[in-house]
Amino acid sequence: MNNKLINSNLFDKIANLIELSRKKISAMANLTMVYTYFEIGKMIVEDEQDGNLRAEYAKSVLKELSAKLSEKFERGFSERNLRNMRQFYITYSQVQIQQKPSADLQVSDNLKDVIWQKPSAKSSTFALSWSHYLVLMRIENPEERRFYEIEALNQQWSEPQLSRQYHSSLYQRLALSRNKEEVLKLSQEGHTIEKSSDIIKNPLTLEFLGLQVKPEYSELDLETAILGKLQNFLLELGKGFLFEARQKRFSFDEEHFYVDLVFYNRLLQCYVIIDLKTDKLVHQDLGQMQMYVNYYDRHVKLPHEKPTIGILLCKEKKDTLVELTLPKDANIYASEYSLYLPDKKLLQARLNQWINEFENEKGENE
Numbered sequence: 001m002n003n004k005l006i007n008s009n010l011f012d013k014i015a016n017l018i019e020l021s022r023k024k025i026s027a028m029a030n031l032t033m034v035y036t037y038f039e040i041g042k043m044i045v046e047d048e049q050d051g052n053l054r055a056e057y058a059k060s061v062l063k064e065l066s067a068k069l070s071e072k073f074e075r076g077f078s079e080r081n082l083r084n085m086r087q088f089y090i091t092y093s094q095v096q097i098q099q100k101p102s103a104d105l106q107v108s109d110n111l112k113d114v115i116w117q118k119p120s121a122k123s124s125t126f127a128l129s130w131s132h133y134l135v136l137m138r139i140e141n142p143e144e145r146r147f148y149e150i151e152a153l154n155q156q157w158s159e160p161q162l163s164r165q166y167h168s169s170l171y172q173r174l175a176l177s178r179n180k181e182e183v184l185k186l187s188q189e190g191h192t193i194e195k196s197s198d199i200i201k202n203p204l205t206l207e208f209l210g211l212q213v214k215p216e217y218s219e220l221d222l223e224t225a226i227l228g229k230l231q232n233f234l235l236e237l238g239k240g241f242l243f244e245a246r247q248k249r250f251s252f253d254e255e256h257f258y259v260d261l262v263f264y265n266r267l268l269q270c271y272v273i274i275d276l277k278t279d280k281l282v283h284q285d286l287g288q289m290q291m292y293v294n295y296y297d298r299h300v301k302l303p304h305e306k307p308t309i310g311i312l313l314c315k316e317k318k319d320t321l322v323e324l325t326l327p328k329d330a331n332i333y334a335s336e337y338s339l340y341l342p343d344k345k346l347l348q349a350r351l352n353q354w355i356n357e358f359e360n361e362k363g364e365n366e
């Protein structure tokens with residue numbers, strides 16, 4: 001057959017149609033499976049004595065049910081999976097679930113409309129895969145669970161990415177890095193980027209770099225490891241980051257200066273420059289970063305762009321030093337990094353203490 005006889009435009013249109021159709025079929029299959037598992041969980045719970053959500057369900061019943069379902073439908077109905085379905089219903093029955101899909105559901109031409117629907121704060125639309133919900137339903141705090149669900153939807157996280165963000169305590173780190181009055185917004189809107197301080201997490205968790213916690217590694221080692229895992233680093237930084245350069249040089253008065261990492265944030269429309277420090281932060285580091293930010297604001301950024309953000313990524317910092325060294329309106333932040341996953345219980349305890357102090361202060365002022 002002569003390939004020249006094929007109209008390339010016709011081929012492209014048909015190929016795109018087939019790919020879109022396959023995606024629609026896969027999306028609807030996943031969505032239907034999640035709602036089916038929710039209903040199965042509901043039936044199991046309602047079959048318990050008086051509909052009571054008892055912690056223990058007769059093992060013999062689930063075992064027999066699993067055997068019969070597996071005989072008829074083969075895979076997917078192990079005793080463990082049935083318990084997961086039960087727990088799935090118990091977890092999400094407390095939330096107002098939007099209308100489940102029916103057989104005549106019309107799928108939009110835009111696949112995103114089907115899968116990545118942004119949920120409201122008071123209701124839920126099952127729009128993630130079953131593997132996502134296996135992670136989510138084990139998060140006890142409903143506000144924290146809602147935050148991860150919204151972020152997984154909006155950022156289209158894979159299940160491994162969702163698991164990594166949860167185990168790195170993203171919710172607690174963001175909450176501790178924010179104004180106390182804005183913490184509630186995390187569970188209602190997810191991670192929103194409206195001002196420069198919204199991009200800061202403290203600490204940043206860089207366990208994916210694979211660096212051992214030891215005093216010998218250099219800033220070059222840290223920088224090289226970050227560039228080797230750039231996709232993971234961008235995920236950890238957050239929303240809207242685009243990488244521009246490493247060791248970006250600029251010169252004046254016959255002297256050369258080098259910025260470790262330069263990013264651009266398309267949501268804030270500004271440059272974000274990062275300097276790496278493998279030791280504790282000192283006031284000279286802050287002064288140097290102020291000079292970097294001033295240079296970018298005066299010689300690099302365009303008139304329509306927002307002021308440059310400077311981030312000092314350091315092993316150890318003291319908030320008092322930062323506050324006394326920098327002017328109050330400085331667009332410079334210091335954030336510690338950790339080469340291992342943080343202690344989730346410790347972070348949650350800090351967050352609870354932080355919120356309690358805020359509530360007490362608020363009550364005294366009223």
